Amino acid sequence: MSAGVGVDLENLWIRFGDFVAVRDANVTINGGDFFSFLGPSGCGKTTILRAVSGFLEPSGGRVLIGGNDMKGIGPNKRPTALIFQNLALFPLMKVWENITFSMEIKGASARERRKRADELLDMIALPGQGGKLPSELSGGQRQRVAIARALCAEPDVLLLDEPLSALDLKLRQHMRTELREIQQRVGITFIYITHDQGEALTMSDNIAVMRAGVIDQIGDGKAIYNDPATAFAASFVGENNVFRGKVKRVMGNEALIQTNRSGDLVARISSANQGRMKEGDAAMMFIRPEAFALAPKGATGTHFVTAKVNHEEFEGNAFNIFMEGDGGKELKVSIPNLGQSFEDHTGQNITLEYETKNAVIVPAGELAAE
Amino acid sequence: MKRFTFMRLSLWIYLGVFFAYLLGPLVIMSATAFNSPAFPRMTPWECLTFEWFGALFRDERILNGIWNSILVGAGTVVLSVAMGLAGALMLTQIWPKLRATYYTIIIAPILIPGVVLGISTLVFWDRINRMLGLGADSWLSNGLFLTIIGQSTFIASYCMLVLVARLQRYDMALTEAALDLGATHAQAFRKVLLPFMRPAIASAAVLAFLASFENYNTTTFTFGEYPTLTIELAQKVRYGITPAISALAFIIVVLTVIAALANEASLRRKELVAAARQKATVAELESGRLQLPGFFRSNWAAAALVAVACVTVAVAGTAALYSPAQCIADVQEQKRLEAEQRIQELLRQRELRRQEQLDQQGEAVPAPAAPSGSSSGFGGAFAPGNLSGSSEAEPEAEQEPQGNSSGFGNVFDPNALSGGSEGGGAGD
Ligand SMILES: Nc1ncnc2c1ncn2[C@@H]1O[C@H](COP(=O)(O)OP(=O)(O)OP(=O)(O)O)[C@@H](O)[C@H]1O
Numbered sequence: 089m090s091a092g093v094g095v096d097l098e099n100l101w102i103r104f105g106d107f108v109a110v111r112d113a114n115v116t117i118n119g120g121d122f123f124s125f126l127g128p129s130g131c132g133k134t135t136i137l138r139a140v141s142g143f144l145e146p147s148g149g150r151v152l153i154g155g156n157d158m159k160g161i162g163p164n165k166r167p168t169a170l171i172f173q174n175l176a177l178f179p180l181m182k183v184w185e186n187i188t189f190s191m192e193i194k195g196a197s198a199r200e201r202r203k204r205a206d207e208l209l210d211m212i213a214l215p216g217q218g219g220k221l222p223s224e225l226s227g228g229q230r231q232r233v234a235i236a237r238a239l240c241a242e243p244d245v246l247l248l249d250e251p252l253s254a255l256d257l258k259l260r261q262h263m264r265t266e267l268r269e270i271q272q273r274v275g276i277t278f279i280y281i282t283h284d285q286g287e288a289l290t291m292s293d294n295i296a297v298m299r300a301g302v303i304d305q306i307g308d309g310k311a312i313y314n315d316p317a318t319a320f321a322a323s324f325v326g327e328n329n330v331f332r333g334k335v336k337r338v339m340g341n342e343a344l345i346q347t348n349r350s351g352d353l354v355a356r357i358s359s360a361n362q363g364r365m366k367e368g369d370a371a372m373m374f375i376r377p378e379a380f381a382l383a384p385k386g387a388t389g390t391h392f393v394t395a396k397v398n399h400e401e402f403e404g405n406a407f408n409i410f411m412e413g414d415g416g417k418e419l420k421v422s423i424p425n426l427g428q429s430f431e432d433h434t435g436q437n438i439t440l441e442y443e444t445k446n447a448v449i450v451p452a453g454e455l456a457a458e
Numbered sequence: 459m460k461r462f463t464f465m466r467l468s469l470w471i472y473l474g475v476f477f478a479y480l481l482g483p484l485v486i487m488s489a490t491a492f493n494s495p496a497f498p499r500m501t502p503w504e505c506l507t508f509e510w511f512g513a514l515f516r517d518e519r520i521l522n523g524i525w526n527s528i529l530v531g532a533g534t535v536v537l538s539v540a541m542g543l544a545g546a547l548m549l550t551q552i553w554p555k556l557r558a559t560y561y562t563i564i565i566a567p568i569l570i571p572g573v574v575l576g577i578s579t580l581v582f583w584d585r586i587n588r589m590l591g592l593g594a595d596s597w598l599s600n601g602l603f604l605t606i607i608g609q610s611t612f613i614a615s616y617c618m619l620v621l622v623a624r625l626q627r628y629d630m631a632l633t634e635a636a637l638d639l640g641a642t643h644a645q646a647f648r649k650v651l652l653p654f655m656r657p658a659i660a661s662a663a664v665l666a667f668l669a670s671f672e673n674y675n676t677t678t679f680t681f682g683e684y685p686t687l688t689i690e691l692a693q694k695v696r697y698g699i700t701p702a703i704s705a706l707a708f709i710i711v712v713l714t715v716i717a718a719l720a721n722e723a724s725l726r727r728k729e730l731v732a733a734a735r736q737k738a739t740v741a742e743l744e745s746g747r748l749q750l751p752g753f754f755r756s757n758w759a760a761a762a763l764v765a766v767a768c769v770t771v772a773v774a775g776t777a778a779l780y781s782p783a784q785c786i787a788d789v790q791e792q793k794r795l796e797a798e799q800r801i802q803e804l805l806r807q808r809e810l811r812r813q814e815q816l817d818q819q820g821e822a823v824p825a826p827a828a829p830s831g832s833s834s835g836f837g838g839a840f841a842p843g844n845l846s847g848s849s850e851a852e853p854e855a856e857q858e859p860q861g862n863s864s865g866f867g868n869v870f871d872p873n874a875l876s877g878g879s880e881g882g883g884a885g886d
Pocket residue numbers: 104107109127128129130131132133134135136173283
């Protein structure tokens with residue numbers, strides 16, 4: 089997989105005046121990977137990309153591309169191409185001129201440019217539309233033109249800044265697969281920015297989860313989803329139920345948590361925190377809605393939770409039960425719809441059970457905003 | 459309902475008055491260019507003539523002035539647009555806290571009186587000229603350079619205002635995208651920013667040229683050996699004006715109208731093409747068989763442009779063939795006749811008066827101040843008896859036919875003076 093050119097961020101700091109936009113980021117991106125930065129709006133994702141593409145000088149630390157320090161090398165000299173958050177297609181140039189702008193810079197003839205443009209237009213499934221102006225294309229088509237324009241520059245690293253955010257859901261899902269296919273075809277490193285965790289999970293080889301300038305966790309989709317390193321990562325990626333409490337006893341990779349509402353519960357300590365949690369530490373336990381199952385009424389123990397049902401909904405593939413949860417937040421449970429009968433529990437207390445390996449413990453921390 | 463129509467009516471009247479106020483002087487001035495009298499006037503209309511256009515094009519000083527104005531205008535356009543663009547770019551790049559101050563400074567020349575700019579330009583560059591040890595006729599002080607520099611000081615600010623308006627709509631990400639794709643800063647500027655700015659640059663250039671062309675108060679200090687058209691006109695007017703100046707005004711008005719129509723026509727054309735492209739299907743665009751609307755379809759400006767051009771050509775053609783000599787000869791003949799008639803009349807009156815005086819003398823009552831010199835060309839004009847006597851007393855006063863019809867007014871009519879009217883001076 090390491091055929092392409094990798095990117096490393098070493099102790100990267102970026103400040104705007106007193107404001108720290110990126111704090112001590114350390115990331116290794118393998119050549120040929122599809123790597124995503126995932127985080128809420130304003131957490132510094134674009135800032136990192138701009139540092140990689142050369143529009144921002146780091147306030148501290150280094151950016152390495154293919155092992156070379158990029159200090160003092162301008163954006164036009166770096167082997168990167170950036171797809172801007174707002175695309176930034178040249179409005180006065182035709183589509184084919186837009187796509188082959190990088191060739192025009194190098195002095196290629198119009199014939200060569202047209203030929204290359206036609207190849208790329210075929211690749212992005214817009215054959216014969218080179219004569220249009222960007223304003224005459226649909227949003228999704230513009231998206232693809234921006235991708236073609238970046239690819240035409242034959243970069244070693246393609247940087248994509250939320251390129252799908254402006255599209256509607258259908259088109260976004262379609263473009264996800266298309267992007268992934270393009271990446272596998274051209275085999276170059278993609279660095280992808282998104283605040284949509286679904287996008288990150290489906291497309292990426294590796295994901296960095298960011299929060300307010302800090303990288304919380306780096307790992308592949310499964311690790312991020314199943315084995316979050318921080319409370320923020322656990323609550324930001326996918327739906328999760330939180331139980332606040334204190335560590336009562338550590339038992340190897342597991343721990344017994346004294347929760348505020350639901351008694352003592354046992355769960356797995358997430359890998360990043362194993363060996364680091366002691367008795368008495370404030371802790372948070374996370375259990376996904378789909379990790380619960382209904383248990384016989386009144387069952388007690390360290391993997392049973394009892395609470396009152398607020399309301400229920402039927403989602404087609406699942407029944408959702410919303411119960412009184414911790415810290416004013418509702419506890420959500422999803423029971424897969426396998427055709428079983430399903431009675432209404434609204435207003436009643438019900439008991440749930442989970443498997444210890446499906447519940448993770450992380451140190452108490454900031455949660456992602458809803 | 460009634461109120462509504464009343465409102466409407468007053469609106470139309472207002473518009474009429476407004477446009478008459480705006481365009482009336484231009485129309486009248488243009489008309490005087492075609493009338494034969496040597497002083498520009500519309501009434502009385504004597505003969506249609508194109509002579510004043512000929513006179514204009516034979517006037518070396520005017521032609522030279524036009525040429526100098528074009529030279530100065532071209533220089534000012536280049537300098538002002540370049541400085542304006544630099545200023546506008548600076549404004550968008552500068553540290554935000556300094557922006558307001560910078561803006562004030564760069565706008566200030568517009569607020570400074572042109573006279574001050576002219577004097578200061580002259581003084582400043584004269585100093586520099588002397589510091590460099592150059593003579594009075596060096597390129598630095600011979601007028602062309604000074605005028606361009608002097609005018610650009612404030613025209614550049616106008617240009618900057620025009621350019622800033624467009625630049626504010628520019629997405630800096632476009633420049634970044636160009637850089638990211640490997641362009642140098644110069645390439646990004648030339649291939650991305652400049653094409654985007656082109657319409658505003660064209661507007662700024664036109665504005666700069668017009669402002670330069672019409673400038674007088676700065677230029678008057680700096681023109682040196684290069685008097686521009688406005689300077690020449692001002693100097694000419696001091697010695698009296700001729701309809702040749704009206705002819706020049708007419709030409710400028712026509713050129714302006716044609717330029718405005720051409721601009722409007724091309725704008726509309728672009729809009730129509732854009733609309734057609736927007737509606738076109740992919741297949742049409744691909745095959746290049748897209749039916750673009752014809753140049754004249756729903757484009758009134760284009761039609762008007764062609765009409766004006768046709769009329770201009772027709773008028774020029776007529777002018778080449780038409781000779782007002784006959785008409786002018788007729789008018790002169792008529793004037794001669796009228797003058798003769800006047801003289802006859804005068805003589806007759808004098809005769810009459812003498813008769814009267816003789817009659818009075820016959821009654822042996824000598825008039826206290828009997829005009830003895832009644833043989834003078836002024837007739838009885840200076841006779842106090844005439845002045846004191848009311849004009850109605852003279853039977854001829856009523857008979858005087860169309861005393862004001864001739865260009866010479868009532869100069870030859872001594873009665874006019876007695877009436878105390880200003881009519882006698884009108885023919886001056
Ligand atoms: N030029 C700048 N000057 C000052 N602060 C800046 C500048 N650029 C970004 N910031 C700040 O840095 C933080 C991170 O910005 P950034 O654009 O990287 O966010 P982001 O993660 O890309 O957000 P989004 O998902 O909304 O695009 C923000 O709080 C922003 O206000």
